Amino acid sequence: xxxxxxxxxxxxxxxxxxxxxxxxxxxxxxxxxxxxxxxxxxxxxxxxxxxxxxxxxxxxxxxxxxxxxxxxxxxxxxxxxxxxxxxxxxxxxxxxxxxxxxxxxxxxxxxxxxxxxxxxxxxxxxxxxxxxxxxxxxxxxxxxxxxxxxxxxxxxxxxxxxxxxxxxxxxxxxxxxxxxxxxxxxxxxxxxxxxxxxxxxxxxxxxxxxxxxxxxxxxxxxxxxxxxxxxxxxxxxxxxxxxxxxxxxxxxxxxxxxxxxxxxxxxxxxxxxxxxxxxxxxxxxxxxxxxxxxxxxxxxxxxxxxxxxxxxxxxxxxxxxxxxxxxxxxxxxxxxxxxxxxxxxxxxxxxxxxxxxxxxxxxxxxxxxxxxxxxxxxxxxxxxxxxxxxxxxxxxxxxxxxxxxxxxxxxxxxxxxxxxxxxxxxxxxxxxxxxxxxxxxxxxxxxxxxxxxxxxxxxxxxxxxxxxxxxxxxxxxxxxxxxxxxxxxxxxxxxxxxxxxxxxxxxxxxxxxxxxxxxxxxxxxxxxxxxxxxxxxxxxxxxxxxxxxxxxxxxxxxxxxxxxxxxx
Numbered sequence: 001x002x003x004x005x006x007x008x009x010x011x012x013x014x015x016x017x018x019x020x021x022x023x024x025x026x027x028x029x030x031x032x033x034x035x036x037x038x039x040x041x042x043x044x045x046x047x048x049x050x051x052x053x054x055x056x057x058x059x060x061x062x063x064x065x066x067x068x069x070x071x072x073x074x075x076x077x078x079x080x081x082x083x084x085x086x087x088x089x090x091x092x093x094x095x096x097x098x099x100x101x102x103x104x105x106x107x108x109x110x111x112x113x114x115x116x117x118x119x120x121x122x123x124x125x126x127x128x129x130x131x132x133x134x135x136x137x138x139x140x141x142x143x144x145x146x147x148x149x150x151x152x153x154x155x156x157x158x159x160x161x162x163x164x165x166x167x168x169x170x171x172x173x174x175x176x177x178x179x180x181x182x183x184x185x186x187x188x189x190x191x192x193x194x195x196x197x198x199x200x201x202x203x204x205x206x207x208x209x210x211x212x213x214x215x216x217x218x219x220x221x222x223x224x225x226x227x228x229x230x231x232x233x234x235x236x237x238x239x240x241x242x243x244x245x246x247x248x249x250x251x252x253x254x255x256x257x258x259x260x261x262x263x264x265x266x267x268x269x270x271x272x273x274x275x276x277x278x279x280x281x282x283x284x285x286x287x288x289x290x291x292x293x294x295x296x297x298x299x300x301x302x303x304x305x306x307x308x309x310x311x312x313x314x315x316x317x318x319x320x321x322x323x324x325x326x327x328x329x330x331x332x333x334x335x336x337x338x339x340x341x342x343x344x345x346x347x348x349x350x351x352x353x354x355x356x357x358x359x360x361x362x363x364x365x366x367x368x369x370x371x372x373x374x375x376x377x378x379x380x381x382x383x384x385x386x387x388x389x390x391x392x393x394x395x396x397x398x399x400x401x402x403x404x405x406x407x408x409x410x411x412x413x414x415x416x417x418x419x420x421x422x423x424x425x426x427x428x429x430x431x432x433x434x435x436x437x438x439x440x441x442x443x444x445x446x447x448x449x450x451x452x453x454x455x456x457x458x459x460x461x462x463x464x465x466x467x468x469x470x471x472x473x474x475x476x477x478x479x480x481x482x483x484x485x486x487x488x489x490x491x492x493x494x495x496x497x498x499x500x501x502x503x504x505x506x507x508x509x510x511x512x513x514x515x516x517x518x519x520x521x522x523x524x525x526x527x528x529x530x531x532x533x534x535x536x537x538x539x540x541x542x543x544x545x546x547x548x549x550x551x552x553x554x555x556x557x558x559x560x561x562x563x564x565x566x567x568x
Contacts, residue, residue: 003143004033004171007096007164010147012039015064018423019043020051022078024071026119027098029171034069043420043449046441048075050417052082052161053439056091057382057421060405065154066093066421072100073119076165080127081412086161087130088409089236090213092154093161097123102138102167109136127163136165144179152184158214158301189300189318192326196314200294201227201330204269206338208249208290211237212281213408214274214299219324221245228332229271230342232260234281235393236408237274243397249342254280255390255541258560259345264290265558272297272312273320276304278409283542284554286310298323351394351540361533362508364391364458371456372397374516375428379403382419384431385411387464390538392430414438419453420445426452428520433489434463443499446525454519457492457529460536468538473546482534496527504528 001009007030011019018041023031034042045051048070055066066086070079076097086093099105100117107113108122115121128134133153135146150162201207207229211220213236220240224231224247231241232249241248250260264270270293275281277297282289286309296314299305305315316323356363368391375381378401383392385407398404407415416431417439436457446453462482470478478485493503502522506515508531519528543561544552555561 001175002029002033002172003137003140003166003175004030005036006143006175007147007166008033008037008040010151011065011067011094012037014151015062016067017041017062018058018421019067019069020045020054020058020421021069022046022048022051022071022075024075024098026072026100026168027069027075027096027166027171028168030069030096030098030166033171041423043423043445045417045420045445047417047439048078049082049414050420050439050442050445052079052093052095053085053412053415053418054421055093055095056082056086056089057405057418058423059086059092059159059421061380061403061422061425064092065151066091067096068093069096071098073121076121076123077126080130081410083127083161083163084130085407085410085412085415087132089407090159091161092159094150094154095161095163097163097165098171099123099136099165099167101169103169105136105167106138123163123165130161131163132160133162134165135163136167137170138167140170140173140175141179143175145182148182149184152182156184157187189322190316192316192318192323193314194326194330197296197327198330200269200296200314201327201333204294204333205335206267207269207271207333207335208232208263208267208293209271209273210234210252210264210275211240211273212275213237215240215320217241219320220273223271223273223324223327226332227327227330228335228339230263230335230339232263234275234278235389235406238393238396238398238406239402239404241398242400242402244399246343247339249346251393252281253393254283255394255538256560257351257394258349258540258564259342261558261560262345263342265292267293269293270295273323274299276301277307277310282310283557284544285557289557349540356537359533359536360508361531362506362512363536364388364460364532365395365536367458367506367512367530367532368392368395369397370512371516374513374520375399375402376520377401380422380425380427381405382416382427382429384416384429384435385413386432386435387460387468387538388430388432388435388458390465391458394540416455417442419455420451422453423449423451427454429453429455430458431455432458432460432464433492434487436492437489440495443496443501443527447499447501450524452523453525454522455525455527456519457527458532459489459492459529460532461489461534462487464534464536465538467535471535473544473552492527492529502526506530
């Protein structure tokens with residue numbers, strides 16, 4: 001068995017079913033081994049960034065390892081953005097890259113010469129900071145160790161990407177019958193002080209859960225319903241709780257929901273589950289975040305617990321599952337009045353305001369509200385970055401069993417292309433016109449494989465989020481935000497037709513629900529261009545003011561713009 005065959009047999013035996021790839025000469029034997037593996041499906045993307053993003057979504061959807069195959073040099077460097085995205089969002093992805101011969105690579109490693117071979121680059125110093133494990137396989141006898149360790153690192157603890165670089169002369173060599181394997185060390189998690197937590201819960205009248213991307217929906221629901229604790233979620237945690245759940249309050253953040261911000265600032269106990277407390281979630285005054293609450297933070301990544309931005313009273317290095325199991329059997333909190341208050345705030349402060357329905361061209365919040373009403377339970381939703389992520393994450397009504405995926409930490413334009421990773425599972429992809437262009441070549445992948453992707457293009461004629469920034473802080477000095485400042489946008493229906501993909505356009509005057517249903521009921525890929533206002537509102541949000549010295553001073557966390565009456 002060759003090195004390449006061994007690698008793909010190993011991945012297939014561990015539940016990998018699809019490999020996303022762009023072929024290349026220096027990955028020739030890896031590509032051939034994948035071709036001959038009857039248990040693995042190969043999906044050929046048209047850019048390595050999109051291949052890794054597809055592997056990322058595949059990993060999130062299945063809970064197993066996502067896999068991408070790229071070639072040397074520019075193929076590998078093209079993959080880096082996707083890898084950095086998987087690293088910040090804790091997605092278990094393995095990247096396999098072809099490389100120049102081991103002799104040339106070894107010379108580069110030993111001497112530090114800039115290059116010694118066509119297209120070659122020593123990837124280790126470039127890739128190591130954004131992977132949990134990187135290795136160049138220089139000896140066939142080390143193949144088992146490296147693939148076993150890469151697999152373990154990707155899926156254990158805080159998940160993340162790993163990378164194996166395989167020189168072309170190593171790829172087709174036979175592996176020896178006896179190879180050393182990898183034996184992991186057992187992770188030592190904290191012993192959870194259940195008595196301390198029981199006392200905190202018994203004392204609390206206004207408890208709250210903040211669930212992040214590291215929290216599993218099942219355990220959030222278990223804790224919330226058993227202990228009678230309302231829930232707010234970070235953007236990465238949106239999939240943790242349905243919007244009609246009786247304990248759901250909202251989503252905080254720079255572009256958040258008022259009820260969530262009010263609940264956090266009024267809570268007397270805050271359980272932070274799998275949330276890294278990023279600035280985009282907690283605002284600009286971390287020392288005053290949940291300032292009246294006894295704060296408990298649970299995370300598998302000790303480095304996140306070591307941060308001192310937010311004063312946390314009890315930090316627990318453990319999984320959310322372990323935390324939920326430790327609290328199982330404890331009596332519920334006497335919080336009926338608090339839960340009722342949270343739900344009252346949720347209803348009192350909607351994100352989608354009635355006047356949005358009158359906007360012409362159409363308001364993006366209003367369209368999202370109509371779209372979310374038509375998308376069925378169990379759907380997979382992927383959301384690109386920019387204004388679309390703000391709008392959709394604020395207003396999407398998550399239904400039962402829906403999956404909600406975003407590019408959280410890195411906020412990658414073009415992330416919609418990761419929808420290819422769902423393969424044969426229908427997916428609703430939402431992206432701004434600027435973001436669609438970042439991976440527009442993947443229209444060809446959608447067409448080639450007949451993927452059931454319904455891509456809704458929010459056509460606001462440029463980069464609306466940046467347009468807002470330049471309006472608010474640069475006195476309307478616009479550059480690089482639309483056709484009037486250097487960024488022209490195409491007719492995406494015509495682009496779709498060029499790729500032989502059906503296209504639908506939705507305007508303000510159309511029967512919008514009927515057109516949405518039409519798109520959702522069509523077979524295969526569909527591109528739906530939605531004509532929206534170029535400069536619509538983005539609210540509520542944490543607003544900042546430009547100070548005389550040029551610095552920005554943000555409003556308080558619970559004082560979102562448009563500002564309410566101070567008494568309220």
